[in-house]
Amino acid sequence: MKVLILNGNPKEEYGELDSYLKDLSHSLESKNHETKLIMLRSFQFHDCIGCYTCWLKTPGICCFKDGMEDILKEYLAADVVILASPIIMGYISALLKRVNDRLLPFGHPFLVLRENRMAHVPRYSHYPKTTLLLDSNEKIDEESFKLIEMVYKNSARGVTKIWSSKQEVEEISNEVVNI
Amino acid sequence: MKLSIFNGSPKPGVNNTAVLLERFIEGFEVTEGNKAQMIRMNHEQAYKEAALSFEAAEAVLIAFPLYSYAMPAGIKTFFEQLEPLLGKCNGKKVGFLVQYGFIEAVHARALEKYLEYIAKALDCDYMGTIIKGGCDGLTKSKRGAKKTLTGAYEIGKKFGETKVLDKQQLDDYSAPEIQKQQNVLVMKVLIKIINKVYWEKSLKKNGISVEESFAKPYGN
Structure with a gap:
């Protein structure tokens, strides 16, 4: 199984999530899963500006060439993607949300009706199982955790699973394998 | 009432959010003494400056398009700038406007809960969220979107008069739910x-x- 972990921790001084994800990565590798851990803050990604170039001008390809194209390739090649972020102001980090917004080339502009609401047609025939790993240490976080879950469950592609970094690394690693 | 309106559309030029806001402001300023101030934010520096304007504002409307079922990354960057203000906004009035292409209101309902939550965490007086789907292409054809634009005007007008966002009016405007x-x-x-x-x-x-x-x- 191929696992891609995107580390959306924006703060270098906050090392706990970084080392947690390293442990998770090692644990998955020890179970013979090809694991790639990418530190998002080492890139200078542009915000998605909603220009629709990736839909209407160069289908599937973003107008910005800032390294995101390699992440999109890794994303599609994976069986499981873990989007990891500390909870900041009650939500995933702007850093991770930026990457989330830049997944627009995975969709196609055409609309379909699904579950009595509109959705976009997928561009690719299959996608990895996407999961969230939220790091919740601050006191306002329990409510945020539920709200983030609610937003992602409402989204068209959704997420398969949401984890908390309060869980043991081994527990998550076992669940990834059996997803 | 002085209303500071933050337009967080990430687009560099014309944007659907601005088209809706234009009509909202028109309605809002019908009432004498009302004045809206527009703050455009769509790059890193602007988010930082906007945080200062937010702190100084009397009442705030934060407007943006829905990106992957939530606020765009830029608006999240703006929220992160507001972190030092958690619990310190002394009941500042805050409302939101969220627009997007899909027609149904349901797409923004989970986000709405988050917006209410974060407004309250800042100790703001949460006024409500104007949700409007079917807004893709407003910049291209205003004629085809007469109802959408008139609705924004009417909401602005009523808000200008009463200083509250009317829940029933917002629900009627957002319909259909699914x-x-x-x-x-x-x-x-x-x-x-x-x-x-x-x-x-x-x-x-x-x-x-x-x-x-x-x-x-x-x-x-």
Whole structure:
């Protein structure tokens, strides 16, 4: 199984999530899963500006060439993607949300009706199982955790699973394998 | 009332959010003494400056398009700038406007809960969220969106008079919540028309065929 972990921790001084994800990565590798851990803050990604170039001008390809194209390739090649972020102001980090917004080339502009609401047609025939790993240490976080879950469950592609970094690394690693 | 309006559309130029806001402001300023101030934010420096304007504002409306079922990354960057203000906004009035292409209101309902939560965490007086789907293309054709634009004007007008966002008015404006079963056939036809007239036409203008539009540059 191929696992891609995107580390959306924006703060270098906050090392706990970084080392947690390293442990998770090692644990998955020890179970013979090809694991790639990418530190998002080492890139200078542009915000998605909603220009629709990736839909209407160069289908599937973003107008910005800032390294995101390699992440999109890794994303599609994976069986499981873990989007990891500390909870900041009650939500995933702007850093991770930026990457989330830049997944627009995975969709196609055409609309379909699904579950009595509109959705976009997928561009690719299959996608990895996407999961969230939220790091919740601050006191306002329990409510945020539920709200983030609610937003992602409402989204068209959704997420398969949401984890908390309060869980043991081994527990998550076992669940990834059996997803 | 002095209202500071933050437009967080990430687009560099014209944007659907601004088109809606224009009409909202028109309505809002009908009441004498009301004045809206527009703050455009769509780059890193602007988010930092906007945080200062937010702190100084009497009442605030934060407007943006829905990106992957939530606020765009830029608005999240702005929220992160507000972190030092958690619990310190002394009941500052804050409302939101969220617009997007899909017609149904349901797409923004989970986000709405988050917006209420974060407003309250800042100790702001949460006024409500104006949710409006079917807004893709407002910058291109205002004629086809008369109801959407008039609605924004009416909400602005009532808000200008009463200083509160009327829940019933917002719900009427956001409808439909989802497509009702009996509408499904009609919607399927409408979607076919949108794909054909709106998207296919835009692709054609760029010299892209429908087949080419389904390119899979990165894999399967």
